[in-house]
Amino acid sequence: DSGVTQTPKHLITATGQRVTLRCSPRSGDLSVYWYQQSLDQGLQFLIQYYNGEERAKGNILERFSAQQFPDLHSELNLSSLELGDSALYFCASSLRPGQGGAGNYGYTFGSGTRLTVV
Amino acid sequence: GESVGLHLPTLSVQEGDNSIINCAYSNSASDYFIWYKQESGKGPQFIIDIRSNMDKRQGQRVTVLLNKTVKHLSLQIAATQPGDSAVYFCAENRSGGSYIPTFGRGTSLIVHP
Numbered sequence: 001d002s003g004v005t006q007t008p009k010h011l012i013t014a015t016g017q018r019v020t021l022r023c024s025p026r027s028g029d030l031s032v033y034w035y036q037q038s039l040d041q042g043l044q045f046l047i048q049y050y051n052g053e054e055r056a057k058g059n060i061l062e063r064f065s066a067q068q069f070p071d072l073h074s075e076l077n078l079s080s081l082e083l084g085d086s087a088l089y090f091c092a093s094s095l096r097p098g099q100g101g102a103g104n105y106g107y108t109f110g111s112g113t114r115l116t117v118v
Numbered sequence: 119g120e121s122v123g124l125h126l127p128t129l130s131v132q133e134g135d136n137s138i139i140n141c142a143y144s145n146s147a148s149d150y151f152i153w154y155k156q157e158s159g160k161g162p163q164f165i166i167d168i169r170s171n172m173d174k175r176q177g178q179r180v181t182v183l184l185n186k187t188v189k190h191l192s193l194q195i196a197a198t199q200p201g202d203s204a205v206y207f208c209a210e211n212r213s214g215g216s217y218i219p220t221f222g223r224g225t226s227l228i229v230h231p
Contacts, residue, residue, distance in 0.1 A: 043162070099213060101152045101167040109161025110161050
């Protein structure tokens with residue numbers, strides 16, 4: 001157990017629908033990152049939050065949005081879903097805005113949510 | 119644009135052999151590099167990192183080599199074990215500030231007993 005909790009683990013939904021993915025960061029971590037992993041695109045950074053505020057944006061579609069709540073958990077909202085949105089969605093956390101490596105700036109990834117759009 | 123890429127999508131080795139996974143990067147501003155391991159059903163897990171002021175860094179059974187001249191890094195796994203079977207990602211970043219690492223697409227390492 002990495003300490004980062006993602007729910008649900010699996011999600012199957014129809015095109016056009018909206019879903020919410022949830023992430024609880026590792027205890028003490030203030031920064032949360034969302035990534036999308038698909039077979040043809042690898043790990044793509046979507047968005048980062050730090051202590052409740054948006055910190056950085058990557059290749060996140062306008063149909064997608066996220067937020068980080070006062071208790072530091074984060075939610076990724078995906079709307080008007082398309083077949084191409086089927087992917088693994090990972091959340092990672094770090095104590096400080098991270099470089100991805102080790103220590104306080106390092107990432108701890110959750111086990112992901114597998115989204116299937118049919 | 120800038121990218122991080124992996125040379126081989128799949129690497130098959132025999133148990134006990136040494137494995138070498140390669141990665142090319144193109145962002146000359148990158149000065150911090152990380153290797154991750156992703157096992158089936160899990161998220162990526164940090165293995166080892168290296169800064170650009172080093173050419174080599176060793177961990178437990180793993181070694182990362184960095185060649186800044188040709189913008190290439192490699193991960194060497196000694197005495198590969200079945201438990202090493204996973205997808206391995208390299209990521210590049212810049213130290214300082216709060217840059218977000220860019221991940222490569224991954225190499226699948228298959229270890230045959």
